[in-house]
Amino acid sequence: MAKASGDRGFGGYVMALLTNQALYLGRNRQVIQYAETALRGAGGNLSAALVTDLNSLQAKAYARIGDRNGCHAAMARAEAAVVRIQPDQEPPETSYVQAGLVETQHADALRTLGDLTTARAYAQQSVDTAAFSHTRGRVHRLATLATVLAGQGDAEGAASTAIQMLDQATGMESRRIQERIISVHDAITTASDGRASAELSERIADMTGTHLRAR
Numbered sequence: 001m002a003k004a005s006g007d008r009g010f011g012g013y014v015m016a017l018l019t020n021q022a023l024y025l026g027r028n029r030q031v032i033q034y035a036e037t038a039l040r041g042a043g044g045n046l047s048a049a050l051v052t053d054l055n056s057l058q059a060k061a062y063a064r065i066g067d068r069n070g071c072h073a074a075m076a077r078a079e080a081a082v083v084r085i086q087p088d089q090e091p092p093e094t095s096y097v098q099a100g101l102v103e104t105q106h107a108d109a110l111r112t113l114g115d116l117t118t119a120r121a122y123a124q125q126s127v128d129t130a131a132f133s134h135t136r137g138r139v140h141r142l143a144t145l146a147t148v149l150a151g152q153g154d155a156e157g158a159a160s161t162a163i164q165m166l167d168q169a170t171g172m173e174s175r176r177i178q179e180r181i182i183s184v185h186d187a188i189t190t191a192s193d194g195r196a197s198a199e200l201s202e203r204i205a206d207m208t209g210t211h212l213r214a215r
Contacts, residue, residue, distance in 0.1 A: 008045035012038045013093050016050055019057050024176070031061035032070075048084040049097035055081060056105035063109040071109050078102050098137060100129035107144050111151060120148045127161075136177065139169045143180045147187045155192035159200050162188060166203050181207075 002011040015038035022030040035054040039046065046054075055078035062070035082102050090097075103126035110119035123145040130138045142165035149158035162184050169177055185204055189197045 008042040009047065009050075009091065010093075012042040012046040012050050012054075013091070015041075016053055016057075019054060023057055023060060026064075028061040028064045032058055035061075047090050047094055048081050048086070049090050049094035051081040052078050052085065052102060053094075053097050056102055059109045060105055060112070063112040066113075068113055071113060075106050075109065078105070096134075096137075098133045100126040100133060100141060101137070103129075104137075104141050104144050107148060111144070111148050116148055116151050120145070120152065123148050135168055136172070136174070139165055139172070139177055140180065142168065143184050146184045150184075150187035150191040153191055155188055155197070158184075158188045158191065159197060162200050163203065166200075166207060170207065 002014040005011075015034055019031050019034040019038070022028075022034055035058045038054055039051065055074045059071045059074035059078060062068075062074055079102065085097065103122045107119045107123035107126060110116075110122065123141070126141045127145050130141050133141070142161055146158045146161040146165060149155075149161060165184065166181070169181060181204055185197065185200055188200060
């Protein structure tokens with residue numbers, strides 16, 4: 001329908017939705033294909049925010065298939081596009097591309113590649129700008145930082161960040177949010193001797209009804 005409308009910009013937005021869903025489902029090569037189709041097919045009709053988002057999603061997909069060069073190239077394209085965003089010239093549907101989103105996506109990509117030091121710097125930047133994002137965005141930013149900290153062996157810092165994440169997630173009914181919370185718990189449990197994850201396990205059980213064991 002978007003294609004039939006002749007609105008290439010909106011068609012690019014539809015492709016971005018497909019790209020995001022493919023990433024969620026773990027179809028990484030499809031993510032790369034969808035994003036490339038949108039970026040090439042829409043020509044100069046895509047807003048800077050959409051170009052930013054599509055390249056950020058590509059970076060995460062490249063990281064998941066172990067293509068470091070592809071990931072870094074997509075990250076560079078996203079960072080070149082994000083500075084061109086002018087909110088007053090963006091369509092309403094791209095309002096989700098807020099300050100710090102690129103840093104969150106890049107932190108996830110670099111964490112997947114094992115570059116935890118740089119991932120932590122990006123994740124911290126994203127949290128530092130979280131006040132300007134919507135609540136779900138803040139949850140994901142804190143989840144990313146907590147996971148990176150756990151990966152570095154900082155179980156106490158990760159657990160503290162995760163508690164902040166749970167405070168933001170209170171009252172949310174979202175399968176994706178619950179899955180993210182559980183993945184953070186698992187990362188902290190792996191890095192912890194048991195004490196750091198105990199309170200977290202209790203909070204998650206109270207919030208979701210899912211009882212998780214702390215090591």
